[in-house]
Amino acid sequence: MRSLWPIFLLAGILILPELLLEAERQAGNEHFTPEEARRILPLDSPTDKDQQDSQRGLVRVSGSSRPITEELVQRMVGRRSEAESAYVSIWNWQGIADVTASARGLDSKHHFANSYLVGFQPFETEELWVPLYSLATRKQYQYDHLQYAGLSDIWQTSRQAYYQARGDCEDHAILLADWLINLGVDARVAMGTHKGQGHAWVVAIVNNREYLLEATSKRRQTTWQAMPLAALAEGYEVEFQFNRDYFWARKTSTPTRRYRGSHWVKKSQFIRG
Incomplete structure (x- = not known):
């Protein structure tokens, strides 16, 4: 890659946490029989399962007239080893820090973080608790290095995350956020x-x-009222957030439990296509 491309990889590696203890897997408020659960969670559609979603797009960075293309990111990542390219990367652009993130997908290529939210909704529902309940009942937690021959971090799109039996934290989060967005929720x-x-x-x-x-x-959980307010959730230190369209970075180093406000900067917009 020619040196005129001013894009630099930061130490944006996410080490997957060990969050799920066996006791938690077995805990919770179960209000449905297996037969009732199957009515809530319909059978998989082979057509939906096999559909290939395009993740192509570019990122327009606030304060820059030049967008970042997926091809450029893939070229830069291509200069690294297979193991190194499995890490999540946070990118700078033309002197602007932390403008977007990219991660390696099941196709072995890096794609922008926003692109993993492909607009997928497994089925229609009017209940906001159903997406989280669905994840709890059908998807198992598993570290990527155990599922993908030792590779540290591989992301699934929201559609892939629904049909893949196993996945780690970002796979669960991508599916949940995308589904909630379809329900009209501002989810990130x-x-x-x-x-x-x-x-x-x-x-x-x-x-x-x-x-x-x-x-x-x-x-x-089978009620939205059981969901915790972010301001009360302990132990979580957020640095970045994204949805289908935008990527935010925290403005200061001061920890926060608020996900809106002047301490957040909207760094870039993802343009799909």
Whole structure:
């Protein structure tokens, strides 16, 4: 890659946390029989399962007239080893820090973080608790290095995350956020740490309140009122957040439990296509 491309990789590696203990997997409020659960969670559609979603697009950076293309990111990542390219990367652009993130997908290529939210909704529902309940009942938590031959971090799109039996924190969070967005919720994937370990979760803004949703939780909550307010959630240190369109970075180094406000900077916009 020619030196005129002023893009630099930061230490944006997310080490997956060990959040799920066996006790938590078995805990929770179960209100449905297996037969009732199957009526809520319909059978998989082979057509949906096999559909290939395009992740192509570019990123327009606030304060820069030149966009970042996926081809450029893939070229830069291509200069690294296979193991190195499996890490999540946070990118600078033309002197502007932390403008976007990219991660390696199941196709072995790096794509912008926003592109993993492909607009997928497994089925229609009017209940906001159903997406989190669905994740709790159908998807198992598993570290990427155990599932992908030792590679540190591989992301699934929201569609892939629904049909793949196993996945880690960002796979759960991507599916949950994308589904909630389809339901009209301002939902974002949050990236940071939980108790000092790299992690991804979801923040959902409903009725002007911020809720922190632990997408990897296997507690089967059947009411939105059971969801915790973000301001009360301990141990979570957010650094970045994104949805289908935008990427935000925290403005200061001061920890926060608020996901809106002047301490956040909207760094870039993802343009799909």
